[in-house]
Amino acid sequence: MDPTLNPGQGLPSALRRPARKTVDIPFGLPGNQDVPLPGQNGLFFEGDVPPLRSLRTAWLLALFLGFTGADRFYLRRPVTGTLKLLTLGGAGIWWIIDLFRITKEYAADGASMPLAGTNSQRRGLRLASIAVAAALVAAVTYITGEPVAGTITATVTAVNELLNPAPPPPVKEWVTVAEASGTKPPGPVVTVTGKLHIEYTFTGPAVAYLQPAKGPAITILARIKAGAGATGIALQPGTYTLIVSTTGTIWHLTAEEYRLPG
Numbered sequence: 001m002d003p004t005l006n007p008g009q010g011l012p013s014a015l016r017r018p019a020r021k022t023v024d025i026p027f028g029l030p031g032n033q034d035v036p037l038p039g040q041n042g043l044f045f046e047g048d049v050p051p052l053r054s055l056r057t058a059w060l061l062a063l064f065l066g067f068t069g070a071d072r073f074y075l076r077r078p079v080t081g082t083l084k085l086l087t088l089g090g091a092g093i094w095w096i097i098d099l100f101r102i103t104k105e106y107a108a109d110g111a112s113m114p115l116a117g118t119n120s121q122r123r124g125l126r127l128a129s130i131a132v133a134a135a136l137v138a139a140v141t142y143i144t145g146e147p148v149a150g151t152i153t154a155t156v157t158a159v160n161e162l163l164n165p166a167p168p169p170p171v172k173e174w175v176t177v178a179e180a181s182g183t184k185p186p187g188p189v190v191t192v193t194g195k196l197h198i199e200y201t202f203t204g205p206a207v208a209y210l211q212p213a214k215g216p217a218i219t220i221l222a223r224i225k226a227g228a229g230a231t232g233i234a235l236q237p238g239t240y241t242l243i244v245s246t247t248g249t250i251w252h253l254t255a256e257e258y259r260l261p262g
Helices: 054-062 068-076 077-088 095-103 119-144 149-161
Strands: 175-180 187-191 195-202 206-212 217-223 226-235 238-246 251-259
Touching: 054 068, 054 095, 054 119, 068 077, 077 095, 095 119, 095 149, 119 149, 175 187, 175 238, 187 195, 195 206, 195 217, 217 226, 238 251
Parallel strands: none
Antiparallel strands: 175 251, 187 238, 195 226, 195 251, 206 217, 206 238
C-alpha cells in the first residue's frame, strides 16, 4: 500500500476514515519556522505584531525635531507628542530628557515593543547625548556669562539623577515583632513604638503577658474559653519576654507594630 495515500483511499466514501488535521510543531523545534519570534518567546499579540521602531531613528528625530514631538509620534505616543509640540519640547528640558531616555536599555515605544538597536549603539548615542547637553550648556553659559564650572557641574548632576534616580523613601508597614505557636515557643519581643496589634487563636483557655526586664508583667490576653480574635495594647518601647500559658495544644499568637521596616 502506498504510504502517501490517505487510509481508506479506494474504499467507498461511507467507509473512508476522515483525514487527520495537521497541527503546528511546538515552539522551539526546528520545524517551527513559521512561528513569529514573539510567539517563540512566549509573547502573543492579537492581530499583527507591530513592527519594531529603530533606536537610531528615534534618537535622530529627538535630536533634530524634538521640539516638534516627532520622536514621540514615531514611537507611537501621540498624546505626549502633541504636548511636546505645544510646549516646544518642554522649553528644551523635555527635549534633553528624551535624548537620554531613548538610550535606556529597556526603552520601548507606545505599544511596549523594545527599540531595535544594539548595546553598543545605545552607549554611543548616550555619549552623543552627553556631548549635546554639554554643548548646549556651554552655549547658554557663553551667552549669559554665568560661571562655566558651576553650570556644567549642575548639568552633570541632573543627568546622573536622571540615569540613576534615587530610591523612594521608606514607608511604614506592619512589622511582626513576636510570633509563637504550639510548635514554636515564645521569644523576646522588641517594640519601637510601644503600640502592638495582637492576633490569636487558642483551642483552650489561655493567658498571655509580656514581662519587662524590670517591673510587673503586663497582661495582654486573659481568656476563659477557647477562641480567636485580635486586640491592641500600648506600653513603653523596649524589650519584653512573651509568656503564654494555655491548656490547648493547637494555638497561635502574633504581635505586630506599624512602623518603618528595619
